[in-house]
Structure formats: structure tokens, C-alpha cells
Amino acid sequence: MFDKYYHTHHHTSNNTEVLEVLKKVSSQLKQIHMTQEQFAAELAAVKEQNEKAKAEIVAKLASLEEAIIAAGNVTPAMEEALASLKTSVQGTDDIVPDVPGE
Numbered sequence: 001m002f003d004k005y006y007h008t009h010h011h012t013s014n015n016t017e018v019l020e021v022l023k024k025v026s027s028q029l030k031q032i033h034m035t036q037e038q039f040a041a042e043l044a045a046v047k048e049q050n051e052k053a054k055a056e057i058v059a060k061l062a063s064l065e066e067a068i069i070a071a072g073n074v075t076p077a078m079e080e081a082l083a084s085l086k087t088s089v090q091g092t093d094d095i096v097p098d099v100p101g102e
Helices: 015-071 076-093
Strands: none
Touching: 015 076
16 A cells, blocks of 8 residues: 555663753753743833833923913914924834724
């Protein structure tokens, strides 16, 4: 029925070799896991830093807008500069789309 005969076997001098290989694999898996945990912690720190910066930018923009309105007699150049700044800030916010529910 089959034209070829397949036979698979393993050559090891003893179980010590197998145990050493398993120890190495286990060690590598632990290292990968730790690396992922460290990377996740770094991402969380960057997100926290970004949230702080975002809050500062929004507050400063609101403060500038209030000062411009309070000053009265706003020139078209000032209106254009404020609109341009708002567009720039929105562009930064739009780099990563908002996730629904956040």
C-alpha cells in the first residue's frame, strides 16, 4: 500500500541530556515572560506620561482661548492662529484613533 516506510526515533545518550534541554527551554520561556512584563510596564509608563502631557496641552489651550476672548477685539490673524493651534492639537490626538468606551 505505501511505497515508503517511515521510521522516527531519537538518539540520546541518557536522560541527562533531555533534562538539560528542558531546563534551557524553561529558562528561555521565563526570560521571554519577564521581558514581556517589563515591556508592558514601560508601555504603561509612557501612556501615563502621555496622559499628563495631553491634560497639560488641553488646559493651556483653554487658558489661551479664554485670554484671547477676554482681550476682546480679536483680529482675524489671532483667530486664524488659534484655529491653527486647535487643528494641530487635534491632529496629534488623531494619530491614534479613540477606542470606543474610553
